[in-house]
Amino acid sequence: MRIGYPCINMTVGCKGDRTFRLKSYSEWRVRETVKNNLDCLLRVLRFNEEHNILFFRITSDLVPFASHPVNTFNWQDYFRSEFDDIGDFIRKSRIRISMHPDQFTLINSVDKDIFERSCKELAYHAQILDLMNLDTCTKIQIHVGGVYKNKEKSMNRFVKRYFRLDSSIQCRLAVENDDRLYNVADCLKISGETGMPMLFDVFHHSVNRTDTTVNGALRLSSKTWNLKTDGIPMVDYSSQRIGGSPRQHAESIELRQFKNFLKETFPVDFDLMLEIKDKEKSAIKAVEVASRDSRFLKTIENWSGSERNDKS
């Protein structure tokens, strides 16, 4: 078990998701922004390694307008050595990476143009991971998409469209249950029809549930991950914001609940993404709690003495 958080670190003092307005687009601006974002990403990854945070979601905003026609700059070649270096660091530290395209990436959209744009956006995500030479255990997680007034048809459209995607994208995709439309059972069905692993989101399950328990859903989704090609399952975790609307994420991790979750899911192994607003602060607390859990300990201890700690 690795523990991590998404995209942003609030301690290190740099932002890895800087962007700008379309109106102020220039090649120079892309170059400067991507340089900043890649530098920052490496700093954040170093911070994470030092704190035993070995799971991290890379922001989709790494390259501004990456899949937009306005961006004709060949950032892939220009930053090749930076991507190489970051990838080397990730592999050496045994950090697990995921990405999560924004909600307008919809491969089941009834609108062909939206599907086309989504393909480009997914290609961009896969390209980032390819440039870092990361394997297929590195996942790009997406939701099923909209219902468009006919859920069954929309699920079938998702499956059909999946098979039209480039294999470099297919091999990295995981489908995640969302908080309103497609629950665990729906995603398991799609997983069965496509062969893609299902990423279980504990919080979404609590607001868009089936009659399966957390543990049941976890076990079912775990079976969809091929250990060799997909790695151990990824799981998203959050709790509800106190006093907030039912779908809002918590400000900080609720430790009592988290301990309970660890107990409840034992001994199923997975990598856990904490979708909590205060980011690395909660991740550090969770690592502290999990350091009494054998799944987490095994991960850390198995790696001592390996390359990772061989820095002298």
Place this chain on the structure above:
DNA sequence: CTTAGTCAAGGGGTA
């Protein structure tokens, strides 16, 4: 300098 409006991209629910 501070502030408020705006920003590439969607879907769904409600009034």
Place this chain on the structure above:
DNA sequence: TACCCCTTGACTAAG
């Protein structure tokens, strides 16, 4: 049809 929610700042022009 119009607006709000999800979520998230941070960019940018205006004051």
